[in-house]
Amino acid sequence: MPTGLVISAPASGVGKTTLTLALARAWRNRGLRVQCFKSGPDYIDPAFHAAATGRASVNVDSWAMDRASIAHLVSRGTDADIVLTEGSMGLFDGVATRGVSGTGATADIAEMLGWPVVLVIDPSGQAQTAAAIAAGLRDYRPGVRLAGVVLNRVASPRHEDLVRRALNDVGIAVFGALPRHAEISLPKRHLGLVQAEEQAEIGKLIDEAARFVSGHVDLDAVLRAAAAWSVQPAANGLNVTPPGQRIALARDAAFSFVYPHMLEAWRAAGAEISTFSPLADEAPDANADVCWLPGGYPELHAGKIAANARFRSGLRAFAETRPVHGECGGYMVLGTALTDADGLRHEMTGLLGLETSFAKRRMHLGYRLAALAAPMPGHQVGARLRGHEFHYSTIVAQPDTPLAVVHDATGAVIAETGSRRDHATGTFFHLIAEDR
Template sequence: MAAGLVISAPASGVGKTTLTLALARAWRNRGLNVQCFKSGPDYIDPAFHAAATGRASVNVDSWAMDRGTIAHLVSRGADADVVLAEGSMGLFDGVAARGVSGTGATADIAEMFCWPVVLVIDPSGQAQTAAAIAAGLRDYRPGVRLAGVVLNRVASPRHEDLVRRALNDAGIAVFGALPRHAEISLPKRHLGLVQAEEQAEIGKLIDEAARFVAEHVDLDAVLRSAASWPPQPAANGLNVTPPGQRIALARDAAFSFVYPHMLEAWRVAGAEILPFSPLADEVPDASADVCWLPGGYPELHAGRIASNVRFCSALRAFAETRSVHGECGGYMVLGTALTDADGIRHEMTGLLGLETSFAKRRMHLGYRLAELAAPIPGHRAGARLRGHEFHYSTIVAQPDRPLAAVHDATGAIIAETGSQRGRATGTFFHLIAEDR
């Protein structure tokens, strides 16, 4: 029977991912089967989880997914010894308006499966106040149980002692304390961590994190705090219609942001995924009946994409007879032009009229609920799609017919409607689920 834990924190940037990876690898090194999940819409962390455990990780999201879908995804941990769900942002951080089964907060997942929470606390610049924060999180929401804390980035033994004493007085277990250790810092860029597949030394970094955490954290105590979890077979699956029978999927460093559960659902439904690399000037498979361009970092590779004439010409030819859809970065590449952070304008494929610019950064971040005005591959007109948008581009032009009426989690209208022209469609949000 699996035992479950949630790794969370008071805020982002405290060390949740590093601790999750370290625990997962350390327990795997002991011969345990570890299954990770990511609570929330972050599409980068699951690849790190897979690198640490050797098992595929997926996102579970209470704003976008119903309980049946989440239970179906989580049931993959039934044969594991321990399940680790890594949270997003702070433990209770979500949106103001409830979604399908919650607000997107990590606490929703903890309560849903009765998994205790291990808090990562960074007491930099404080001492006893760290205990007050931990106690407040412990008592904030009935149904969410705190297992204990791991202190991160403690300044000195004296600093650690002050914080430990305060936590002990508050009745909160301290599983360990980590001094600052630059060797286990994961590199970052503007959308979060640099992707796992871009880091040749990721295995060594995770091994060092596991060694370091095993030296400073009581792994046995953390494992004992996990709750036994008898997963029940989910009444329903993912209810996803693949965009086609044979899907040409752009897949490389510029096109990598696609949720693992979506690819899995396509395969389970019988679709065949045919990856190709636009950065290598590869073209969609001629036998494919649809082409899908995920998001990623096209702004870092815009010059190379623009110069890859074979890819651009083949994609335009593909769209003359078959559907092409792009999400976020993929949508930008389907557009007319992309201006990079240095102000250099690069011609894109021109299947849509969208023009974007990174010369003046403007963050777009949040959940999206879209009602389609026209179909996209796998989804009919009128379908209600839930997704997440995160990019720093500015729309210079979006002249084509709107693809959807798009709202944020509060119901406010969003200007990023997506576009449709001929057989090409695109959205700024990454699809997570369709409302049933």
């Protein structure tokens, strides 16, 4: 029977991903089957999980998904020896208004599945106060069980001893303490970690993290703290409709932000997916029924996209007769122009009138609930779609027919409505699920 743990922290940037990858690889090196999941709307971390374990990782999200969908997704871990779910932000951080089965907090998943939490605590600039923080997190929500902590970035043996004694006094187990180790820091950019597929040395980096953590953390004690679980088969799978039978999917360094569970659900429903690279000046498959441009980093490659005439003309020809949809970065590329961070304006495909700019960056972040005012591939007028938006672009113009009435997690209407023109549609949010 598999066992499960949740890796969380008091806040972002403490070391959750590094510890998750290190534990996963260390246990895999011992011959254990390790399955990872990611709590919340992060489309980058699952690729790192897959690199560490050799098994696909997917997102589980209490704001956007119901319990049946989450049960369906985690059922892939029933043949594993140990399941690790990496949290997002702090343990209890979510939105103010409850979604489908929770607020999107990591604690929702821990309580729902009955998996104990291993906290990563960074005691930099403090000592005994770290124990007060851990104790507060332990006692904040009765249904969430704390297994223990791993200290990260301890300054010295004396520092470690002070923190350990304080944690012992409040009855919290310390599984290990990691000194500062810059060599295993994962590179970042403005939307999070640099993607796993862009890092040629990712395997070596994970191996080094596993070696380092194995030398400072009691892996056996962490493993013993995991809870046995037997997931009940879900009556229904994900409520996801493929956008078409044959899908041409843009896939490269500029177009890679797509949730793994979405692609799996499309395939499970019988859809066929063919990929193409706009950065390699490739056009979508002429035999496809629909073209889908996910988000990514088009702002880092705007000049190349603008210069790739075969891609642009091929996409425009495709859109004359068949639907094309873009999410976030893909939506920007369907527009008329994109101004990069240096103020240079680059012509995009012109299928929509949207014009965006990164010259003055402004963060747009949060869950989105969209009621479609016009159809988009796979979804009819009136469908209620749940997704997440995260970008730094500013809308210069959005002149086309609004695609949806979009609300944030508090119910407030937002200006990023998405657009529709002829066969082209686009949204700033990344689709996670449709309300049943």
